[in-house]
Amino acid sequence: MLNVQNLKMHFPVFGGLLRRQVAKVFAVDDVSLKVEPGETLGLVGESGCGKSTLGRAILQLYKPTGGSVQFLGKELTELSKSQMRDARKDIQVILQDPGESLNSRHTVGRIIEEPLEIHGIGKTAKDRKERAIELLKKVGLQEDSYNRYPHEFSGGQRQRISIARAIALEPKLIICDEAVSALDVSIQSQILNLLMDLQKEMNLAYIFISHDLSVVRHVSDRIAVMYLGKIVEITDTDTLYSDALHPYTQALMSAIPMPDPRRKKDGSNT
């Protein structure tokens, strides 16, 4: 469904008296990956390795420097703005901080209806309201949330609102960029369950970006490990956790703190 080939995202660095380009940052460098319908691809790596940039380059929120992003047979890098707007129906994003990604001046209802309006789904305002309420219920929120504002909700509930907005257009692929990282453990598991339920129900594919390797393992079918803009290892989840091959993956694995006090504490995990 999604086929990324040799994707490159380089950012210029300007310097000197005349602000000429003096260097390039290779944020994403020659990345290739595929995502099938209904599948979850985990994307892990340390901060600054290019995980989020890759997500944004796939979404065409950054114009990639090179390479191709094929999604449902269309070449996203070559689409015009209005064609891209159409394509975004099928590819949505959930961001880490719902406090910032939800417009604090709009009611929850308006936030969820906006994508419906833009894509002309639902003929009348009444249809759209019905649809929005249906979506709210689907993500486990009360009907009366419709008229409330994002600040009235807790972090977990706000993330539910972002999810409702992301699934409003019944996309095929959702990029979850650290979607549960800011949540408390007890709330995190609620949101993960919701994401997994929706995946089953709607046959969604996820690209699940996270630095929490136990969370990624739980939700992913395959995992890609990124380091300095490149994918160093990509394989199915069980193989990665039992038998990581790349030295960076091994180092990353041994550095994760596990909730198991008996695990060997030899101090070699740096």
Place this chain on the structure above:
Amino acid sequence: MLQVKNLSTTFALENETVCAVDKLSFDLPQGKTLGIVGESGSGKSVSALSILRLLPRPMGQSTGEVLVDGKNILDMNPEEMLKIRGNKISMIFQEPMTALNPVHSVGKQLMETFFLHFPEITKADAWNRSLEMLTKVGIPAPDKRMHEYPHQLSGGMRQRVMIAIALSCEPDILIADEPTTALDVTVQAQIIQLMKDLQKKNNMSIIFITHDLGVVAESCDEVLVMYAGRMVEQAPVIELFEKPSHPYTKALMASLPQLSQQRKTQLQTISGLVPSLKELKDGCRFGPRSGFPHDEESLTKRPEIQQITESHRIEWCPICQKALQETSLC
């Protein structure tokens, strides 16, 4: 050794008073690490700030006893407090960018501590000792770093500078409030290792505040679980992870994705939300989320703390206790 007895902290809001920490008691033996875990708003950080008397005044008020070498910190006057902070108890914070002063060089911030605690020290001595501290915490090219400003350092390096400042007067007790939360896993592992090494060298006690149970398992000897301002369970780390007894601790452990668990299966959740401080009752605070029906009495009458083994304490609400026993029988 640090002893905390019945520490309560209240905040006066505009028209009401909320209790952020409610009769917290624990002992911290020399050379050990006590982990304090809990979700956001459970009172972990406020407890730490209360111990060092760093609460915003006059809103924040603490009662109870915090005993260091038998003396109660909460009764001390400001001059005495100055000798406690840094010398006896030091603290490191989560975000080293906000805790370090952006307009002073690293060297100046390190030397400041020495000038404050040793008024007779010469500038050259302070410089040398600061340099020594930076070397100790594993910062490469420390003489160059001394002249640099916090924004020129990476997150891990900044946290190392924070640790260097905190340890420069060789405190007996270090309070680390989420010291690794803002860092990457590989850097986190380095910082935890560094803290362990320094602990061994100085025979220091550490209070490690975090919400990450993985970090706790890796770095602590004892764990105290907090919920809504109260201790709900305290036990040695292995006992807590293998035999969690309080329903909250159990639920918290169960909601973590485990490596041994089947992938893509439903995770256990804790229904509901962490209660707001304004709506807290005196009784079993986890009751409404525990899944066991609680009557009015159990929600208003404070549960007792029971010592189930010598080192394992639990705040047992009679209803939760009974319900758990029944579920474990069948």
